[in-house]
Amino acid sequence: MIPAPFDYVAPTTLDEAFELLEKYGDDAKILAGGHSLIPMMKLRFAQPETLIDINNIPGLSYIKEEDGYLKIGAMAREVDLEHSDLIRDKYPIFTDASKLIADPQVRNMGTVGGNIAHGDAANDHPAVMIAMNAEVIISGAGGSRTVPIDEFFYGFYTTAIQANEILTEIRIPIPETTYGNAYHKLERKVGDYATAGVAVQIGVDESGTCTYAGIGLTNVNATPLRASRSEEALLGSKLTDEDVAKAAQYASEDCNPSSDLRGDEDYKRAMVGVLIKRMVHKAKGRF
Amino acid sequence: MKKQITITVNGEAHTAEVEPRLLLVHFIRENISLTGTHIGCDTSSCGACTILLNGKSVKSCTILAIQADGKEVSTVEGLAPGAELHAIQEGFKENHGLHCGFCTPGMMMRAVELLEKNPNPTEEEIRWGISGNLCRCTGYNNIVKAIQYAGAKMRGDELPSTEPEFIQ
Numbered sequence: 001m002i003p004a005p006f007d008y009v010a011p012t013t014l015d016e017a018f019e020l021l022e023k024y025g026d027d028a029k030i031l032a033g034g035h036s037l038i039p040m041m042k043l044r045f046a047q048p049e050t051l052i053d054i055n056n057i058p059g060l061s062y063i064k065e066e067d068g069y070l071k072i073g074a075m076a077r078e079v080d081l082e083h084s085d086l087i088r089d090k091y092p093i094f095t096d097a098s099k100l101i102a103d104p105q106v107r108n109m110g111t112v113g114g115n116i117a118h119g120d121a122a123n124d125h126p127a128v129m130i131a132m133n134a135e136v137i138i139s140g141a142g143g144s145r146t147v148p149i150d151e152f153f154y155g156f157y158t159t160a161i162q163a164n165e166i167l168t169e170i171r172i173p174i175p176e177t178t179y180g181n182a183y184h185k186l187e188r189k190v191g192d193y194a195t196a197g198v199a200v201q202i203g204v205d206e207s208g209t210c211t212y213a214g215i216g217l218t219n220v221n222a223t224p225l226r227a228s229r230s231e232e233a234l235l236g237s238k239l240t241d242e243d244v245a246k247a248a249q250y251a252s253e254d255c256n257p258s259s260d261l262r263g264d265e266d267y268k269r270a271m272v273g274v275l276i277k278r279m280v281h282k283a284k285g286r287f
Numbered sequence: 288m289k290k291q292i293t294i295t296v297n298g299e300a301h302t303a304e305v306e307p308r309l310l311l312v313h314f315i316r317e318n319i320s321l322t323g324t325h326i327g328c329d330t331s332s333c334g335a336c337t338i339l340l341n342g343k344s345v346k347s348c349t350i351l352a353i354q355a356d357g358k359e360v361s362t363v364e365g366l367a368p369g370a371e372l373h374a375i376q377e378g379f380k381e382n383h384g385l386h387c388g389f390c391t392p393g394m395m396m397r398a399v400e401l402l403e404k405n406p407n408p409t410e411e412e413i414r415w416g417i418s419g420n421l422c423r424c425t426g427y428n429n430i431v432k433a434i435q436y437a438g439a440k441m442r443g444d445e446l447p448s449t450e451p452e453f454i455q
Contacts, residue, residue: 031354042330055354104415
């Protein structure tokens, strides 16, 4: 399978990339890791006239803590997250997720920014970012703007990123209380999209009362879904088995999975419930 | 619109005028006639087209040749330039790590990076490490043994037995 013809440009600075975006607009696509875009181009689902390859722009692959945030550059690769000591020690939810994304060769190419900018509810990072209340930094010729993750996903393959903009950073507030987080997706085999996936981050005060609950769901809705009622059920609770069971039940009721080869609707709802219980338990174990 | 690119493959620079849509695996197989890199699924699932790009194992069916402009590519042909086998090739030979051989070049290139990053992997780490490479013949057991053998050889450790295990 060979993509339709296109022109290719590889800017070496962000400013140059913004100029190219202004010039080509909607007819251009940004090429990051390429492991969602190139398959779509080979199948001719996508036929951009110009590819703007941002792999040669330095300074976009950092993973660092700064000003109260964990900052992830848009071009940080999945493999970088998978092997980062900082991530493994303090944000193991990303280690959980990155190990389950595609396979080792794809993780050598795939980027965190691309995983989110693609706007696919089947991708894994969106749910993780929802659980962690991330902010997305979107940059253009006129400067940068910050978009809360809840306002980022518009619909299938559509996000808050405009045609003349590039996602440049994801920013996650470093929790100030005791916290734990975890992610798991049920998949039929390595490299498959999630049958259902659940990302959980919880924070507690000294008395063990839940002061923060973030729950994101993968591939059980047209867009990545925040399980709001489940979060509310946990907030202020002592995270007893009963509280967690209630949160699990709400999420299985509130998600909107469709029946497909990975399972029917009822099965997926049930799995969301099971995964919520397991992930809250795992997150508690990481306090 | 064709563009000029130069890719160093197994240490040798190759310059060509290519369409941006040319896939790296097609450049390797058709422009420079190195057919050891295979095209299996053509959808980045099977890993038969795995090569090293600047030392990282990647699936060359899902990368444009133009993305590799100015970079170093290693293919299975570059593993052992002389008559002596590379440790990973010896591992596959000694442990019957292949039947039809279609997945083998990709398996070996993936294993090369795996062993470079983790010279003494556990069986689980090996199985996880080759989870992006499909073999439809062997059931993977002998491939895992081949990689363990190569790891031992590269570390200079005693080589594990290559005798088949019989169920008592």
